[in-house]
Amino acid sequence: MDRKEFLSAIGLSAASLAVITCIGCSKKGDSTSTSGTTGPTGVDFTLDLTTSANSALNANGGYLSSNGVLVARTTAGAYIAVQLSCTHENYPLVYQGSAGHFYCNNHGSAFTEAGVVLNSPANRNLTTYHTALTGTSLRVYA
Structure with a gap:
């Protein structure tokens, strides 16, 4: 593997890691999200x-x-x-x-x-x- 291929592979790995990390940061299940700030119903x-x-x-x-x-x-x-x-x-x-x-x-x-x-x-x-x-x-x- 030459230098150009090596740097390309590292860049692709870093980009993949960044995407996975960002997906994990989604507020969908975050308890501090501003959605769902009303009380429970049917209490x-x-x-x-x-x-x-x-x-x-x-x-x-x-x-x-x-x-x-x-x-x-x-x-x-x-x-x-x-x-x-x-x-x-x-x-x-x-x-x-x-x-x-x-x-x-x-x-x-x-x-x-x-x-x-x-x-x-x-x-x-x-x-x-x-x-x-x-x-x-x-x-x-x-």
Whole structure:
């Protein structure tokens, strides 16, 4: 193999590697993609508040995530539920009970307890869900 053939073969290999790498970078399955930044549909599940997995909801200001939904108990004791992911880039939210809002640690977007955008970069409200407490069972539904 002469020098020209060698350089040509290396160039072809590098180009192939670049194409394969770019295909792997596709945002199709990326959890931070801006597509799919709405909450799940058809939500209808029940949380047993007596189990340790759901104990965070027994305290005002506590929260947990389940089925793509963030369920929280406000400092006033009401149960609220919104989509788990930020409408900006699909990162998981946290509930800051003392501040009374949902917050995205990634880019700093914040939302009211009613799911309304407080500050950017998010520009769409959160999907909200209904809650109904019966005894120690909390139903979350669309």
